[in-house]
Amino acid sequence: MSEEARRTIAADVVFDGETAHRDCAVVIEGENIVSLILRREIPRGADVLELPKGVWLAPGFIDIQVNGGGDVLFNDSPTPEAITTIVRAHRKFGTTSLLPTLITDTDEKMIAAERAVAEILPHAPGVLGVHFEGPFISPERLGVHRADLRRAPSPHHVEMLAPPPGGVSLVTLAPEETPPGFVAELVAAGCKVALGHSMANYAQTRAAMAEGLTGFTHLFNAMRPLASREPGPIAAALESSAAHYGLIVDGEHVDPAILRLALRAGLGHPMLVTDAMPPVGGDGRGFVLQGREIFVENGRCVTEEGTLAGASLDMASAVRNCVSLLDLPLERALVLASANPANFLGLGKRLGRLVAGYRADMTAFDPQSLRIVSTWVAGERSAEEW
Structure with missing residues (x-):
């Protein structure tokens, strides 16, 4: 898959399963996570989805x-x-x-x-x-x-x-x-x-x-x-x-x-x-x-x-x-x-974290109300937004 097929989701806070990172982004390719990077490191011209202000991105x-x-x-x-x-x-x-x-x-x-x-x-x-x-x-x-x-x-x-x-x-x-x-x-x-x-x-x-x-x-x-x-x-x-x-x-x-x-x-x-x-x-x-x-x-x-x-x-x-x-x-x-x-379930090396090599199962939400903004399963964003 080409570099251009990579997608980037940026959030004010990304919780990777262990640590909450501020002003970060998750880079995904296909169904997998490629990397977690700082917002300022996002390459120019990248396919970027900026989540609303204040929203967290975390493992699904x-x-x-x-x-x-x-x-x-x-x-x-x-x-x-x-x-x-x-x-x-x-x-x-x-x-x-x-x-x-x-x-x-x-x-x-x-x-x-x-x-x-x-x-x-x-x-x-x-x-x-x-x-x-x-x-x-x-x-x-x-x-x-x-x-x-x-x-x-x-x-x-x-x-x-x-x-x-x-x-x-x-x-x-x-x-x-x-x-x-x-x-x-x-x-x-x-x-x-x-x-x-x-x-x-x-x-x-x-x-x-x-x-x-x-x-x-x-x-x-x-x-x-x-x-x-x-x-x-x-x-x-x-x-x-x-x-x-x-x-x-x-x-x-x-x-x-x-x-x-x-x-x-x-x-x-x-x-x-x-x-x-x-x-x-x-x-x-x-x-x-x-x-x-x-x-x-x-x-x-x-x-x-x-x-x-x-x-x-x-x-x-x-x-x-x-x-x-x-x-x-x-x-x-x-x-x-x-x-x-x-x-x-024995799936801890594939699911439950937002790190390189893991499947891109993610949820974006408001941290105060826990209202879900969006979800991704195996890199695919839900067609329905709530």
Whole structure:
């Protein structure tokens, strides 16, 4: 590709994933970043996009738990078309890549989800793979997952859950509901494994981590609570420097005081997740989840009984909440939304930073409101501006 094909995006602040640089620009060629330069170093005659005054440019957000968006639920429609709608709905909130997430369902639905992701992966760089949240979960920590669909794993599940070609497969399970060695088999097959919807005790959690479990799905929610004589999975997650744990920062799922404590005490790697449902990027109204009516009340997705059913949360709001509710510096909140999930998925040498050789997945936003101005995925700017 010729020198003339290079494009330059200049901003008052460029956050490269570690450091905020003032009056800089990102140079991209094709789908990759070539360099980060000072504004005054931009060559004369270069193809330059000057972002509005005050706007930051940062790595695109990576969301590993997306049930739906744009009024589409992945469980209802595990198809490439549905994934496209979900991706488009979340992109307006700065999410440049995600894992479509299928909650506990039948084997047939899981196979359909895997095939849909495999079909779309070569054409959609914003899709990184698939997240299976269930069905190997605890009957005591179901949340809104259907009890009649939860089950123990069978031998064929290891092959079925293996990553699609070129993609990632994340499996959320309750280790106490699976046989010894099952986590290790999934890891050997190339899966990322996370604990979630689980009543595992501390010893069971540590045993699963010894087999290769490294993730914790929406830490604190739908798992055995932390107790003085049974620390359970929460303590195991927070004390391990190898652990990655998703946090839903909406002010509803977990009290901000608990999240602040976890961020101060935890040795591992927190990640922002949305656990988003169809209202995100859609009409904001209720929906039906596997036969149950879900209501949206004051930004909360709840059943008739008041049980939380995923979230009406987008990543830009999650980042903003980290600053306003958790007192985090904006730079750290951005790491939780980009570099940390990229590292968890094994993509940290390709995504989550704005440095030479990385894919040009970027989001531009107002640092006060977190209003998204523009996004780029693999060097391509969104046709829609918000």
